[in-house]
Amino acid sequence: MSDRLEEEFGGWELFDALWSKLRSELPGNGETRDKTGTTDKLLEQLLEKEWDTPWVRDSMKLSQDVKSQEKANAARAKGNSYFHPKVKRYIEAVKHYNECLCYSEPASEARALAYANRSAVCYDLHRYEECLENIRLARAANYPERLADKLVKRELAAKQALADQATAAEAGNVTKPAQRRSLALTYKANGKVPQVADCLELAESKQFGRHVITNRDLKAGDIVAHEKPTHTLLVDIYRHVRCDYCLKDRMYTLMPCEGCTVAMYCSEECRKQAQLTYHRYECPILRDMWRIFTKIPVMAMRTVTMAITFFDHNVDEMLLHLGTLDEATVNPLAMDWTVAKRRDIYDTVHALATNDHVRDCK
Known part of the structure; x- marks a missing residue:
């Protein structure tokens, strides 16, 4: 299974050609960046003009991302071939069943059958709780009545297996899985910034620019920061393995976005929060973004879309706020995070160093 969505064409070749076409009209052939912003404004105008030309649109091969019964059935058939008793490549089978779910229409037979197939894999892997969850999802997706007996038998067998496991656990015959160690700060947390010691x-110098220093000696292995990211991005190769919102590995119980054929979620709550x-x-554009580009431009898109949410989806208000923001005054280690508003938190992202002075115009 090819997990990557990127095509050989890629977007970089297109923009290399576009840059070559534009640079002749830029001051100094685009080799230098002027401090007045004139070059940037001219480049923006030229890009807007070129973007509407047929050669750009045709090169990108943009298309609407829609559900497809044909692709759903093909993916499920591939999953079945991996689940075959003589093959038993369960992980690959589940990935293809998940791909089927992404292409399937809501309440379609293809979707119901994919959930049922996934429940069979879970049963063979002794993942009985996930087996039962997939049976529930299959029924919710209008699992065909003609095959209902299969689910009933598997459901009863999974419940019996869980009961047997519970009995064994009570008798002390089951080894409990090791608990994962939770990360904790090695030193006292900052009163206003509880995620760091x-x-x-925060310091600034001519040599290093803005940087973080410590006022005490540290040892290797000390934990001095444990921070939740403002936004995340699931790399395309894991789209059939992890939740697009919380990033948890839940490949046996993922459910698809109802709008596109890319994102999957571990729960209704994650699907709701992502939306x-x-x-x-x-x-509408996620598949094309991954197809044309790589993760860096897609992460740039995620940065912008999350920025909009920090301002309650009010783009005009966001532009007004950022247009008047004095980035030199933004100090994430001096801000009181216990009472900070979402837009205050975004300011710390917006004011990050861009290293613009070391990048060429291209």
Whole structure:
């Protein structure tokens, strides 16, 4: 199975050609960046003009991302070939069943059968709780009545297996899985910035620019920061393995986005939260973005879509706020994060160093 969505064409070749076409009209052939912003404005005008030309649109081969019964059935058939008793490549089988779910229409037979197939894999792998969850999902997707007996038998067998496991656990015959160690700060947390230790400070120098220093000696292995990211991006190769929103590995119980054929979620809540934030903007173009580009431009898109959510989806208000923001005054280690608003938190992202002075115009 090819997990990557990127095609051989890629977007970089197109923009290399576009840059070659534009640079002749830029001051100094685009080799230098002027401080007045004139070059950037001219480049923006030229790009807007070129973007509407047929050669750009034809090169990108943009298309609407839609569900497809044909592709769903093909993916499920591939999954069945991996699930065959003589093959038993269960992980590959589940990935293809998940691909089928992504292409399937809501309440379609293809979707119901994919959930049922996934329940069979879970049963063979002794993942009985996930087996039962897939049976529930299959029924919710209008699993065909003619095959209902299969689910009933598998459901009863999974419940019996769980009961047997519970009995064995009570008798002490089951080894409990090791608990994952949770990360904790090695030193006292900063009172206003609880995600970092109170030994960290923000400094600035001509040699290093803005940087973080410590006011005490640290040992290898010390944990001085444990911070939740403002936004994340699931790389395309894991789209059939992890939740697009929380990133948890839930490949045996993922459910698809109802709008696109890319994103999958581990729960209705994650699907809802993604739609309320970034995915409402990305859904129609996500497959094309991955197909044409690589993860860096897609992450740039996610940065923008999440920025909009930090301002309650009010783009005009966001532009007004950022247009008047004095980035030199933004100090994430001096801000009180316990009472900070979402837009205050975004300011710390917006004011990150861009290293613009070391990048060429291209």
